[in-house]
Amino acid sequence: MDNHSSAPVRWGVIGATSRIYRKALEPALVASEQHVIVAEASRADGSEQPYADLLSRRDVDAVYIPLPNSGHKRWILASLEAGKHVLCEKPLTMSTADTLEVFDAADAVDRVLIEAYMWPHHPRARRILQLVADGAVGDLTTVRGVFTYVGDPADHRFDERGAGALFDVGIYCLAPPMLMVGRDHVAVAAVAQRNDVGVDVAMTGLVDWGRGISTTFDVSFQAPPRRVLEITGTEGVITVPGWHAPGPETPSQILIQRRDDSIETVDVEGSSAFVGMVDQFAAVVRGEATAVFGRTESERLARLIDALHAASVAPGGVH
Numbered sequence: 001m002d003n004h005s006s007a008p009v010r011w012g013v014i015g016a017t018s019r020i021y022r023k024a025l026e027p028a029l030v031a032s033e034q035h036v037i038v039a040e041a042s043r044a045d046g047s048e049q050p051y052a053d054l055l056s057r058r059d060v061d062a063v064y065i066p067l068p069n070s071g072h073k074r075w076i077l078a079s080l081e082a083g084k085h086v087l088c089e090k091p092l093t094m095s096t097a098d099t100l101e102v103f104d105a106a107d108a109v110d111r112v113l114i115e116a117y118m119w120p121h122h123p124r125a126r127r128i129l130q131l132v133a134d135g136a137v138g139d140l141t142t143v144r145g146v147f148t149y150v151g152d153p154a155d156h157r158f159d160e161r162g163a164g165a166l167f168d169v170g171i172y173c174l175a176p177p178m179l180m181v182g183r184d185h186v187a188v189a190a191v192a193q194r195n196d197v198g199v200d201v202a203m204t205g206l207v208d209w210g211r212g213i214s215t216t217f218d219v220s221f222q223a224p225p226r227r228v229l230e231i232t233g234t235e236g237v238i239t240v241p242g243w244h245a246p247g248p249e250t251p252s253q254i255l256i257q258r259r260d261d262s263i264e265t266v267d268v269e270g271s272s273a274f275v276g277m278v279d280q281f282a283a284v285v286r287g288e289a290t291a292v293f294g295r296t297e298s299e300r301l302a303r304l305i306d307a308l309h310a311a312s313v314a315p316g317g318v319h
Contacts, residue, residue, distance in 0.1 A: 008036045009282045010061045012054045012084070014075050016040035018066035020089060024246075025064060025116075028274035034282045051075060055082040062087065062285065064116075068161040069094055076102045076113065085112040085285050087278070091167045091305065092298050099302040103295045112285050115298045117171055120179065121276030122247030124268040128231070128238060128254060131266070132180050136256060138235030140180060143215045145173025146228035147245070148202075151221035153195070158221065164200035165219040166192075166305060172245045173217035174207065174304055176229060178297065185304050186210040192312035193222070205308055235259060246273040 011029060013021055029035040038059050041050040054060065055078060062085040065075050073093045079086045086106070092115040093099045106113035119125050132140055147169040151157060157168050190205030202220035209215065227243035237257045242248070250270040257263055283289035 006286070008034055009085075009285060010036055010038045010059055011064060012039040012041065012057065012060035012062070013037065013064045013066070014041050014051045014054060014079070015065060015067040015071075017042045018089075021064065021066045024118075024274045025066065025278070028272060028278050029064075031272065032275050032279055034279055052078070055079060055084065060084060062112075062281070065089060066116075068156045069163060069167055070161045073098045073102060077105055080105045080109055080111050080113065083109065083111065085281075087114050087116050087281050089116045090171050091115070091302070093302070094163055094167065096299065096302040096306050099299055103299070112281070112291075113295075114281055114284065114291050115293060115301075116277065117175060117293045118246045118273040118277045119172065119176065119244075120292045121280060122273035123271050124240070124247045124252055124254060125176070125244075125273070127266065127268050128176070128229075128240070129179060131238065131254070131256075132231060132233070135233075136236065137231060137233030137238055140213050140231070140233050142213065142232045143177035143180065144228065144230040144232075145176065145215065145217045146219075146226045147172045148218065148220040148223035149225045150223070151201075158195060158199055158201065159197055160199070164192075164194075164203075165221050166200055166203050166308060168221075169219050170203075170217070170305060170308070171301060172227065173219060173229075174215065175293070175297070175301055177207070177209065177213075177215040177231075178300060178304070179293075180231075181209045181213055183209065184300055185307065188304070188307045188311050190308045190312040200309075200312065203308070203312055205311070207304065207308075236264075247271070 039054050041054040044050050063079040065088040072088050076086050076088055185207050187208040192200040192203040195201050202222050204218045207215040229240050229244035231238040239255045248270050249272050254266040284291050
């Protein structure tokens with residue numbers, strides 16, 4: 001596919017049995033006329049040869065990678081070497097150094113590489129970001145994020161393949177405030193509960209963004225399901241009824257509590273955040289758009305995750 005072609009993006013999927021692919025990405029690709037799935041590959045008797053075979057196909061323009069986290073870097077690099085654009089599940093890699101390496105590889109071959117973070121592609125998320133930018137709650141002071149659920153200890157997320165709760169769901173707590181402030185963290189503090197292989201099954205922490213702005217977060221594989229986003233400023237507090245990620249396909253609301261305790265309701269349309277994400281990917285491939293969550297944001301997030309992991313094992317939990 002030429003970068004400026006209007007033809008649908010022809011997709012290959014590496015790890016086609018993935019739940020996120022079957023539940024969310026496959027329906028999104030099918031729902032939009034901008035995409036067509038031409039190849040799916042899964043391991044065969046433990047062999048990854050089907051992945052390599054897919055990358056050799058000339059009719060694949062872009063590859064979606066929903067593999068366990070430990071496999072991301074290897075297959076991102078292989079896909080780029082094969083001349084494919086890449087949409088890879090979050091976290092893009094498991095370290096800042098690896099994230100820099102894969103983006104450098106993408107730049108070297110002039111291919112698009114994007115981390116599959118759907119939240120910013122929902123109209124409610126875009127409205128929240130705009131409200132904060134417009135000063136709807138005054139000066140931003142703190143953002144509280146929570147993403148917890150009860151996981152299966154036998155799942156890859158509980159071992160070195162997924163490497164824990166922060167890698168799995170931390171982005172939903174950390175990336176919204178990161179997008180709001182538009183800069184790197186200044187300092188962090190964190191406390192983690194770890195399993196017998198040293199992987200965090202829960203983490204709570206604090207991020208100092210400088211200029212009086214902070215984030216507190218709570219991620220866990222052990223607590224009841226919660227997805228909370230609360231944004232506090234000097235003139236009000238934004239909350240989202242129900243789960244804030246990925247965002248509903250039906251109309252919903254944003255609530256702003258004012259200093260006089262009055263509540264302002266902001267109505268927003270519904271949409272599929274996943275369709276929005278893959279359509280924006282296609283626009284970036286065609287050269288019609290800049291990535292909403294691109295290299296700058298992915299590198300910034302990787303540095304933050306590295307710092308939080310370091311803090312959570314350091315004496316005093318500060319980094």
